[in-house]
Amino acid sequence: MPNHPSPPGSLSRRALLTGTAAAAGIGLAGCGSVSGGLSGKTRVKQWNLLAGADGAVMTEMHDQFSSEHSDIELEATTFGWGTPFYTRLVMGASGGNASDIATIHLSRLKSVSPATLLDPITVDELQAHGLDPADFPEKIWEKCFVDDELYAIPIDTHALVNYYNRTMCEQIGALNPDGTLLETTSVEEYFDLLRAAKELTGQYGTSLDTLGGWRQFWAWYRQADGEMTFTDGDYEMDDDKALQAIEVMYRMAEEGLCPTFADGGQCAANFENGSAAFVQVGNWEINRFRAFNEAQGLDFSMTEMPNFFGNRRTQGDCHSYVLPRHNSWDPEVREATIEYASWMLQHSFRWGEGGGHTPAYLPVTEGAEYQALQPNAEYSGVVQNVQFDPDAWFSGSAARLFDETGSIFNQVYGLAMTPDVALATIKERIETLLSLPNPVD
């Protein structure tokens, strides 16, 4: 067929081709930057879920890491905590296009299907970068393995702790001579403290996150030695002890000792603005309260969870690094990735000091400087008292058990559900979860 003369003003074939080639060129340039591009640096992509006050500390550490490693370009991205992050991680890894390294909760390791979605780490490469298995608490190190393969590098232990407003606690006579909080040994004793605090604040005794009720439940259930085990299609739990823990929530809210509703932000705000003299929340809020102290003044300290049922056990978890599955690893990137993880652990003093977490890296926590750190020393016992979530694919931080029971506990705090109905609903939800096919088996 003969060539058509181009209609006037229309695009000539040559112009179109040139344009297309130019566009393709831009695209190719984009591909080139994957391994560092023009800068010649090795790019390490990191994904994290640290959207809270501790995220600022990590960003600060990243800046220091980058200034000390001119050959590595660290690109960190923070996603919304919980499901948004895990969804992103799982989807990215299933296509082999996730980041080079990511932070997860160790309790979620099994639920992100390590066999298909994560790449195993060898002890040799850790040792080459100065990390040794002996540098980590044994109990945590063991949790990093699935089917004898190492998939995670633990960063810290974090837990639910009890913050107290020192000015207020002094006024209600709740402080020891050294300025620490009086120790209580039963629910009633602690409630008496809260009653005195409520009288002083005119609003609440303690603040807590009513949407994160699983954490409080698990702490009190475990304080009473409650067990929850999942076997194939079946489960065992102690109804009396569970009911006892849920009743604590209900009574606390009923008496007005805690809010009937408070999300994460409001829970912390109640403590800052003096609506509550205590707040039971994770150690990661320390950074937020410190900033508030600097801005407006807030004399606070932190201690372990109060003893309700014979001990001070608390709910907690470990942040850890994992390597999402790669279709193929560039050896240089892999090297830089492990170097990054190793550097972060060796500098995790700042993580403990600023983020309130207890670093997993023993050379840091065993150092004299860390041992003397306040208020970290005051709640250092959480490492022994921390209780990890039960073992199941739907369990762990921000997993389905956490979410689904959380919405029930929120109703308990809101006094919209009685403890026995709540327990029955929880059991029903667990049975439904168990009936689902196990996606990571």
Added chain:
Amino acid sequence: MTVKTEAPAEAPAAMTRPPNPAGAKKKSWTGLWFVLPFAAFYALFLVWPTFLGLYYSFTDKSLTGRPASWIGLDNWTEAFGDERAWSALWNTAEFTLYSTPPLVVLAIVLALLVNRARKLGWFLRMAFFAPFVVPVSVVTMIWIWIYQPDGGLLNHYLQLLGIQDAATPTIWLQGETTAMWSVVITTVWWTLGFNFLLYLAALQTIDPSVYEAASIDGASWWRQLAHLTLPLLKRTTGLVIVLQLIASLRIFDQMYLMTAGGPNRATEVAIHYIYIAGFEGYRIGYASALSYVLFVLILIVSIVQFRLFSRKED
């Protein structure tokens, strides 16, 4: 179609244009090149996933990347027997029932108002439409603050007016009866502007002489509204209702961000459950089947709607 075959000899083009030496049919492929980028994207990101989803709904495809196997109608039978899926669909329907009427009625009222306003017209137009351009994350964040039980704007003013006791603040977004309405109110505030604009545009196309004639005949404003304006807006109303129903049945963003499906699943809507099944439960196969159920339902509603309105047109 038949018209063409009846008179093939008398091609209309030949009458208006001089005969083309290269042949009667002048074909140019240039246009195709312009359509191609969009067509490729459309095929790749819409058509292909749609069919892939249908295929997945017959498999136990998992997000974890484990090999999937054909399981026939298992996902479908599970979906039809899944109580949680039905209650999520019911919540979606409830939201649609609550949100569609105010979104249509208020849009007409505001459009009539603005159409009458002479001096402040530009300001009202902007004020009513402005929320629509705000992204959902910002809208929900503002409204979460407004609904905050302690210190939120809404409770603050209710307490100031003496309607609410400060000791028992209403927990708007996590109360069994209030959660759904709270999201409905936010949605109405947010999306009303679009319907309002459609109505305003329609109002401005009505010939003023119609009103003039009606006034001469002595018709009151109300009669003009009921017998002239509203009937003349019928086509727009049909369009608005179809668009609104589809938008409401697809509700997810506001619910996810404001109530997270709570309290106790009272506001868990269909797409949220699909999200949970697919992304939290990793069951892409099952989530695909659920999506198709919703897809078919929306399709049926749209067709029924369309039929109803086009019949009235005749």
